[in-house]
Structures are given as C-alpha cells and as structure tokens.
Amino acid sequence: MFASKESGDGKKTRIFMWSKNSTRNDVINIAWPVLLELLMGSLFGMVDMMMLGRMGDNSLAAASVSAVGMTNQPLFIGLSLVQALNVGGTAMIARYLGSKRTDKIETTLKHVILLSLIMLAIPISVLGIIFTGPIMKFMGAANDTLQVGGSYFKIIMVGFIFQSFNMSISAALRGIGETKTPMKINLRANFFNVIGNAVLIYGLFGLPKLGVTGAGISTAISNVIASVFLFRYIIKGKSIIKLDIKKSFKIDKNIIYNLVKIGVPASLEQLVLRAGVLMFVRIVAGLGTVVYASHQISLNILSLSFQPGQAFGIAASSLVGRSIGAKELSKAESYAKETRKIGSLISTFMAIIFFFFGPQIVGLYSKDPRIIQNASIALKIIALVQPFQSSQLILAGALRGAGDTFWPLVATFVGVLLIRVVLAHLLVNIFGYGLAGAWMAVFMDQFVRWFFVYMRFRTGKWKYIKIR
Template sequence: MKPFIAWKEKLNNVLFAHPIRKDVTRIAWPVLAEMLLGSLFSMIDMMMLGRMADTAAAAASVAAVGITNQPLFIGLALVQSLNVGGTALVSRFIGANQPHKVENTVKHVILLNLFLFAIPLSLLGILFTDQIMTVMGAYKDTIDMGRLYFKIIMLGFIFQALNFSLAACLRGAGDTRLPMKINLAVNFLNVIGNAVLIYGLFGFPKLGIIGAGISTSLSHLLACLILFSYIFKGKSIVSLSLSPFQFHKDTIYNLGRIGVPASLEQISLRLGIVLFARIVASLGTVTFAAHQICLSILGLSFNPGQAFGIAASALVGQSLGAGKPGKAQQYASETRKIGSVVSSFIAMIFFLFGPQIVRLYTHDPEIITNAALALKVIALVQPFQSSQLILAGGLRGAGDTLWPLLSTFVGIMGVRILLSYIFVVLLCLGLVGAWMAVFMDQLVRWALVYVRFQKGKWKYVALG
C-alpha cells in the first residue's frame, strides 16, 4: 500500500504541482480518457464482428467497416474544419472575457455544419452507396456485406456531426468533462447494443454487421439529444437559447479564414488515406482486414496526440485572447512533452505485445502475423505523430491553420502515397511496406510543423 501511495504522490507532483502542467492536465485528461475508452469501445465492436462464427463473413464485415470509415471520415473532416474555427474563436472570446460572443459563434458553427455538410453528405452516402464503396476499393463480397450498414451509418452521421460541433465549442471554452461523460456513457451503451444485435442476444434477431450499424447510429442520436439538453438548460460554460439569431459577416469570415485551410488539410488527409487504403486493398480481403485491425489499434496510440492537441488549441487560444503570447508558448511546449511521454508508453506496449493484442480480434493466423508485424512499425511512428499533432493543435488554436495544411499535404500526398506505391506495388513488401510509408509521412509532417512552431509567427495571428 505504501509504494502505491508514494507513486500516486509522485504522479500528482509531476502533473499538478506546476501551474502550467495543471492546466494542461485539467483540460487534456477528460479528452484523453474519452478518446482512449472510445477507441477501446470501437475495438470491441470490430472484435465482435471479427469473431463471428462464419470466418468469411467476419473478414468481409471487418473490411466493410474499414471501407465505410473512409468516406465517413472525409465527411467528419469537413465538419471538423468549421469546428477548428469554432474552437479558436470560442477560446479567444473566453480568454478576452467576452462570453456574450460565444453563443453566437456556437450557433454559427452548428447551423453551417448542419446545412453545408451533415445533411448533404448524408444524402449522398445513402443514394450512392455502391458507387462510393467501389471507389474505396471494396470487393463484391465486401459491398454485399456492408451495403445496408453503410446507409445506416450515413444516416447517423447527421447526429455525429452535431455532436462533434458542440464538443469542439465546449473544448474551446475549456469544458472537456461534459463531452467526456456523455460520450463514454453512450459508447458503453453502444457496445451493449452491438453485442445484442450482432449476435442476437436476449431474443433479438441476429443481424451481424447491420446490427452494429443500427446500434452505432442510435448512440449518436442519443448523445446528440443529451448534449443539446445540457446546453439549453445552462448546465455548461457554453449555453444556447432560442433567442433571435442573425448571421454575422465577421463571424463567418473568421470561421472561413480558419476553416478553409483546415478543410483543405482534412480533405487532402482523407483523400490521401483513401488512396492509401486502395493500395492496401489490392493485397486482398484478408490483408486488408489485418490493415483495418491495425488502424483500430492505432487509434489508441493516436489518441494522446489528439487529446493533448485539443488541450494545446484551447489553452493557446485563451492565452492569446488574454494578450499573453509567452504563456501560450509555454502551454504548447509543456503539452507536447506530456503527450509524447504518454504516446511513447502506449507505443512500447504495441511493440512488445502486438500478437497478443491482435488475437483479441481474430483467430486467423495469417491476419495475426501480418497485423503484429505492422504494429512494430506503428510503434516507431508514435513519438513523431504525437509531437506533430500537439504542435499543430497549438497552431490551430492560434488561428494559424495554413502551415498544418502544408505539412499534411506534403506528408500524405507527397510522401505516403508515393512510398506506399513503391513499397507495396513495386517492391512487394506487403502490409509492412505500407506502414513504412506512414512512418516517413509522419516524420516529414513533424519536421515541418516543428519548424513553424519554433519561428513563433503564430503568436501574432489576429482574430476579431
């Protein structure tokens, strides 16, 4: 008991004694907990599909989820482009002690996302399912297995987009606990719903991948209803009312000025990932299933960088709003240090225990061998990936979204796609070759973002 108490006190001193670290940890840990557990829930969902009795159906279902995720992530990337602007503006207004401007900004973000992206993209996905899945590189067995799942997920995309928008604004205000509590509770219910509908428990029909789609979309709807309920009742630092609303040119201009580069960044990222997925899909359904398992596991080590990047974005924005650029620099630097330590620890686990982790998904020895080897490369990616995600988050919080766009475009389109084609198609290095290309992509992106951050020009971006 005494060693545990001593360890706990030491951890508290490291994370909470220093005021900068205390602020970083206060904002980052709820996001990190939400993302890590959300990824675990997502992993469990894929494990359920991968462990269905019919191995051919299981492999096709896992591949179908991966194929569906690619256009879904493109849609979410467009939504997130406006959310980046929302986070930056809300954090500036909170830092400048101008809370009256926050509600108006939140309404702009919600309405623009809903009518520009969420509804139109959902309709496109539902109407052109087969064509989109074919473009993603799906084989006939994957399309047949995942067609209805794709349509159901795209319907739920509307509510998922609204959740993302509200959460981004809340995080800009420094409220990371409310999105965490709601999303964790709803994701837990989603896991139960998936088990019930995939396997047909408690008298429910055995729906397989369709059951997973129904449970997931209903979870997005439930989260949306709860989140709006809290905000309209004034239970959060960000509140909404039914007061008259008018679009403001300045707000739209600033959202666009920040959001357009962020949007182009996300589009180039997602298109690059789609092209990357097509190259990997050429290796066959079994190898592509192994690739999807790797991506699912990658979500865990990806999360610290994302979580601490969100913390950096909020704290940098609030510091600049308060006219304290030096403090903004301290926040970004300290956030990068803590996030890198966490991600490196998770990467070590992946490197040492890859086969054991992959066996949680599948019994197929070929998938286990391919995925476990690729995980060793993924582990090497983590320090660079985490650092660039956090520094890019700080730049976005300052409203400097052009440089993250440049680094992403060069990294994924100029490095990952070219090298993955060379390694996979020309040199026949298989799945490991594909992930070697990812390593080089992240290394280049880290170098570009780090140089921009060190120059410090982001401290002087003006937002009205």
C-alpha cells in the same frame, strides 16, 4: 543512512514541485477528460471490431471487418470536414473567452452548428445513402464486402448527421476548457453502443442476428442518444456555452470571416488527408480481403495511439487560444510545450506495448493466423511512429488554437499525398513489400508532417495571428 534519507526527501520535493506546476495542472485538467473519452471511444470501437472479427464464419468475419474499414473511410471525410469547421469554432471561442468578449460565444456556436449541418452533414449524408454502391466499389470493395456492407453504410450515414451535431457542441465546450461534460455524455453513448452491438450482431435475447448491419444500427442510435443529452445541457444555460433557441439568429459577417479564415485551410487539410488515405486504402485493398482485414485491425489499433496526441492537442488549442486572447503570448508557448511533453510521455509508453505485445493485441480481434502475422508486423512499425505522431498532433493543435491552420495544411499535403501515397505505391506495387511496405510509408509520412509543424512552431509567428 543520512544520504539515503536526503535522497528520499529530494525525490519528494521534486514530485511536489512537479504536481504544483500551474501550467501543467491547467493542461492535465483539460486534457484528462478528453483523453479518457477518446481512449474509451477507441476501446469501444476496438471491441466492436473484435465482435465482428470473431463471428463463427472466418470469411464472413473478414468481409465484415473489411466492410467497416471501407465504409469508415468516406465517412471520415465527412467527419473531418465538420471537425475542420469546429476547429475555427474552438479557436474563436477560446479567444473570445480569453479577451472577455463572452457575448460572442453563443452566436459563434449557432453559426458553427448551422453551417456544419446545412452545408456539410445533411448533404454528405444524402449523397452517401444514394451512392452507397459506387462509393464502396471506388474504395476497392470485393463482392463479399459489398454484399455485407451496403446496409451498414446507409445506416451509418444517417447517424452521421447526429454525430456532426455532437462534435460541434463538444468542440465549443472544449474551447472554454469544459471537457468533463462531453466526456460523460459520450462515454454513456459509447457504452450503449457496445451493448447494442453485442445484442444486434449476435442476435441475443431472441432478436435477429444482424451481423455488421446490427453494428450500424447500434452506432446510429448511440449518436442520437448523445445528441439528446448534449442539446439538453446547452439549453439549460448552466455553462458559458449556452443556446437560447428563442433568441433570434442573425448572420455575423465577422464570425463568418473568422470561420472561413481558420476553417478553410483546416478543411483543405482534412480533404487532402482523407483523399490521401483513400488512395492509400485502395493500394492496400489490392492485396486481398485477408490482408486488408489485417490492415483495418492495425488502423483500429493505431486510432487508439492517436488519442494522447489528440487529447493534448485539444488542450493546447483551448489554452493557447485563451492565452493569445488575453495577450499572454509567453504563457501560450509554455502551454504548448507542456502539452507536448506530457502527451509524448504517454505515447512512448503505448509504443512499448505495441512493439512487444503486438500478436497478443491482434489475437483479441481475430483467430486467423495470417491476420495475426500481418497485423503484428504493422504494429511494430506503428510503435516507431509514436513519438513523431504525438508531437505533430499536439503542436498542430497549438497552431490551430492560435488560428494558424495554413502550416498544418502544408504539412499534411506533403506528408500524406507526396510521401505516404507515392511511397506506398512504390513499396507495395513495385517492390512487393506488401502490408509492411504500406506501413513504412505511414512512418515516413508522420515524420515529414512532424518536421513541418515543428519548424513552424519554432518561428513563433503563430502567436500573432489576428481574428475579428
């Protein structure tokens, strides 16, 4: 009896000590809004895919799901380049906040917004709209996919301009640890997107039934709505991140230097990643529309599993950047290790769900037994990927927060181009393992990337990266 009471008191003490850890609290306070935002964004995306996958005509549904997958890949290249520039903005703003050089924050934000719009978002959008057909053909789209996906791609590329603007502001807010505001705004926009999708895909309330085109219109409008809310927030000046549109803008050579130093390797990393994923997608697309639809559903579910790693990676970037700015190097390392620990626990839980409940999850997307069988096999492999994927994403986030973007580039080059693409070609085209072979290549890619990033983190050299 006495021993039982003592054991209970010991558990309470451990729980109390766990909850009172200041490093852990800092990590959770920044990470949970990002995690909720990303998870809900992925869930909303999954609902969109389910709506398309469960349209009455199975062949039209498969073509629509494939169209979204194929048009999303070139879109993700553009988003990744914008995000790479934002990595520099997040790291710099976190550093300036830690070193109390807050006068540099607004001008950094202006540089990031203008560069992302003028150099990336607008040119990519225009090229995407002009070359829709050739881009989709290059992606390996079959005739049925081309027929339903062309209008969707053009509309999505218009929304891309506003999405890029949103990403730049959100990245700046996260750099100072302000993650609740972008969460609230993006959740509202995503909620509108889901409602709009239901109305426009199925033609509710007397509106025309637009299918995948309706999904594109709803997504673009939701991006515009998020832009309006985020812009209003930063011009009100209630945050450290503020934008005075009346103040004249001057090019700052030091900020450009820092953005180039941090952003170029991050941009190259994203180009390598997306080029590798494009080649990987073309390999899988050769297996046919139904198998590709299975693959796209698997990717959609995989995107959900990215979220803990991405959320805690963002927390690591902010906290590591601020700590290094304040010259608290041991604290920076503690933050990185704590984010990795918590993110890995969440990813392990998700892995268990994917492994044991794969058919039930895939069944939410499609009633086609072939798609359910193919995607369920992929989900078992996705479950095994989780520990390496989460650790790699979080530690890479810590390195980027320190301004060390070269080694994540090396990890991605080796993992994606030399491992994923080559291995997928061998397993799918040479040895005939089909979709399972493609996902085995994904597993090996994530393992190799984790190894490179982990070894770099262990050296501790990332703590001494300088910015101006």
